[in-house]
Amino acid sequence: MIQLENLQKSFGPHKVLAGVDLTVPQGRSMVIIGGSGSGKSVLLKCILGLETPDGGRILVDGQDATKGDRDAFLARFGMLFQGAALFDSLPVWQNVAFRLLRGALKRPKAEAREIAIEKLRRVGLSPDVADKFPAELSGGMQKRVGLARAIAAEPQIIFFDEPTTGLDPIMAGVIDDLIREITAEMGATALTITHDMGSVRAIADEVAMLHGGKIRWTGPVAELDASGDPYVEQFITGSSTGPIAALR
Numbered sequence: 176m177i178q179l180e181n182l183q184k185s186f187g188p189h190k191v192l193a194g195v196d197l198t199v200p201q202g203r204s205m206v207i208i209g210g211s212g213s214g215k216s217v218l219l220k221c222i223l224g225l226e227t228p229d230g231g232r233i234l235v236d237g238q239d240a241t242k243g244d245r246d247a248f249l250a251r252f253g254m255l256f257q258g259a260a261l262f263d264s265l266p267v268w269q270n271v272a273f274r275l276l277r278g279a280l281k282r283p284k285a286e287a288r289e290i291a292i293e294k295l296r297r298v299g300l301s302p303d304v305a306d307k308f309p310a311e312l313s314g315g316m317q318k319r320v321g322l323a324r325a326i327a328a329e330p331q332i333i334f335f336d337e338p339t340t341g342l343d344p345i346m347a348g349v350i351d352d353l354i355r356e357i358t359a360e361m362g363a364t365a366l367t368i369t370h371d372m373g374s375v376r377a378i379a380d381e382v383a384m385l386h387g388g389k390i391r392w393t394g395p396v397a398e399l400d401a402s403g404d405p406y407v408e409q410f411i412t413g414s415s416t417g418p419i420a421a422l423r
């Protein structure tokens with residue numbers, strides 16, 4: 176379970192997070208939506224310790240994420256970055272097994288490779304992909320590799336940062352379905368940020384909308400269309416008119 180309590184973060188005079196309260200229950204999939212610049216990435220970075228919050232608390236399974244052993248804390252997370260963010264100089268299997276080849280989760284090389292091949296299979300890629308380099312793969316295949324990497328160490332918590340950006344609608348749907356299936360079968364707690372309403376509906380159990388530095392609305396995905404919140408309505412319909420100022 177992830178609990179954010181009154182989380183705050185400013186950059187100079189610019190208050191990006193102005194007291195975010197949010198709970199992601201164990202084994203549930205939460206998707207955070209919000210306009211460009213609303214602070215979704217900053218929120219994720221605060222949880223991962225890549226940004227230091229100015230105030231508030233981040234609790235993961237009841238423990239303060241900013242205290243204690245960082246490596247042990249991060250070992251519980253998997254992450255699929257925007258654009259897959261693979262290492263071009265490493266073959267696919269070493270990308271997938273990256274965290275199994277070094278640090279706290281290190282395994283013998285042959286075992287790490289076996290796990291990589293098994294995870295590649297889980298995301299629909301055959302073993303012959305293991306020895307290719309990322310540049311030899313299509314964008315959709317690279318996303319699958321990124322997903323295989325995110326799950327390689329069997330994390331309890333997985334973050335997905337814009338998982339379908341740059342993919343065609345069919346491939347986006349395939350990746351959404353894989354994310355949904357895999358997180359459910361792992362029983363993982365998932366936190367996703369996306370602009371893609373198709374992804375929201377495919378991946379989310381719960382949705383939270385970040386606006387004005389706070390959680391504007393949160394609820395089950397089934398209630399999204401009847402939220403009654405004008406900000407949520409404008410966002411999900413993609414309207415240029417409404418309470419959210421749209422720059423032209």
Ligand SMILES: Nc1ncnc2c1ncn2[C@@H]1O[C@H](COP(=O)(O)OP(=O)(O)OP(=O)(O)O)[C@@H](O)[C@H]1O
Binds near residue numbers: 212
């Ligand atoms: N390191 C930083 N220094 C200064 N300002 C920053 C920094 N990181 C983020 N910001 C600012 O914080 C605000 C929120 O950024 P963030 O990247 O979290 O938005 P976002 O909701 O993820 O947007 P998008 O959907 O466009 O990716 C932006 O105005 C951004 O310029």
